[in-house]
Amino acid sequence: MAQDKRTAFFISDGTGLTVEAIGHSLLAQFRDQQVEQVTLPYVDSTEKVQLVLERIERASMESGLQPVIITSIVSDEIRRQLHRSPALMLDVFESYLTPLANLFGRDPAQTVNISHGIADDRRYSERIEAVHFAMDNDDGRRVREFERADIILVGVSRSGKTPTCLYLALQFGLRAANYPITEEDMDSTALPKILRPYRDKLFGLTIDPWRLMSIRQERRANSRYASLEQCEFEVRQVEQMLRRAQVPFLNATQLSVEELATRLMSQAGIERRIS
């Protein structure tokens, strides 16, 4: 027994995605600590809390270390039950609902899981429309509905365009197309003809050649496509092309898909379609 690792539980009556994100960013400030992280979603009944409490108790006993709970549970009753645990309790709703209730001059509703379901027509339609748009307009492969796009990402193959477009669609309902700049487009540093009418919608992604090489090696090891020379050449050409056409761009090397998406929206001044 006795793993000597502390456990942090992220406990929610919904998906758990928010408390998990809070937990990750808080624990990232204590990188030298070994902490097992466990997300427990949909804890929405007294029976489920009971099982959770037993699990926390076990983690505490086995490690000899006080567990941490980060939680956002709406129901007062379930929250009170959870507070019986021996863990350090960081309770988002407890911390913040009272000041908000004072400000608004009324009690919180205590309704769990007010979510944007498929039944929320407009939001779902925007989102699904954006997802299908991104898939159809990926890699300039099938269709090129650039006139309907909110944004068109350009960059060398494997610079992160596809996941960024899909994220923009899912998270913000944006219609994001992408177009890979291929070797054929690199004879000159002018924008490819097909992109020129849409210059205002273009946004570039670039990437450090060594990182591009390693990504491409995973796909086609030892190919010319994945060689450092080729990666250096393509990145240089595309960066020149973007600068010359005054297309804004971001270096994707150190950024997550979430950061790419939010930074480019902020730089390009694009507003989300859903929230």
Next chain:
Amino acid sequence: MAQDKRTAFFISDGTGLTVEAIGHSLLAQFRDQQVEQVTLPYVDSTEKVQLVLERIERASMESGLQPVIITSIVSDEIRRQLHRSPALMLDVFESYLTPLANLFGRDPAQTVNISHGIADDRRYSERIEAVHFAMDNDDGRRVREFERADIILVGVSRSGKTPTCLYLALQFGLRAANYPITEEDMDSTALPKILRPYRDKLFGLTIDPWRLMSIRQERRANSRYASLEQCEFEVRQVEQMLRRAQVPFLNATQLSVEELATRLMSQAGIERRIS
């Protein structure tokens, strides 16, 4: 001037996605309040905070109502500066870093934006691999690498399979394929032959016929495909098929893509590949 609406600012030195999510779930408890919600990401310098403070001051003056700030800024200095605002301050890092520092017996690192960038090789590779897998294996259209799938979603056309698969890929690095049950598959209530070897990986999405009809009407108005009769028939057939084959399923009508993804993982006992 004088919009008489209160403003809530979600302010972060990173993407702002986490504080925004906290803000949405807190404000959802006060639905009768008119609150303008503004996300301000990448507030990571004293110059930027200054602009933010002026904006908050303006919102306060124009509405005559005290604004709300929900924030997670790592730097003590920037945080202190933000605290000069007249808003009600809900500060996640201030609330929770001290108890955590006491528990761990050390100070927080104060490093901003420790994120999983593209440079985080393994995580990025898993994620990109999963995204391309989902795109390639969408709608049984191009390839059918069912043996490599972590999960295979099945359901009638337009039941939410595609966005759920993409979300599973982006958020959890899961390889999610999907296969639409079409009318040809409905002559019997046995599983389509192609799916039978993978029964353990199957998960069904179903949907209320009236909602399916409205989604399909947007795509092909007044078609047989979008008629209530056809939607009722397809949903009934597929639910019978899933029950008979003992494939678990969820009704997507009232659930968001995030909820579908997290609920099906929890029901099917599937662990994420990235966190």
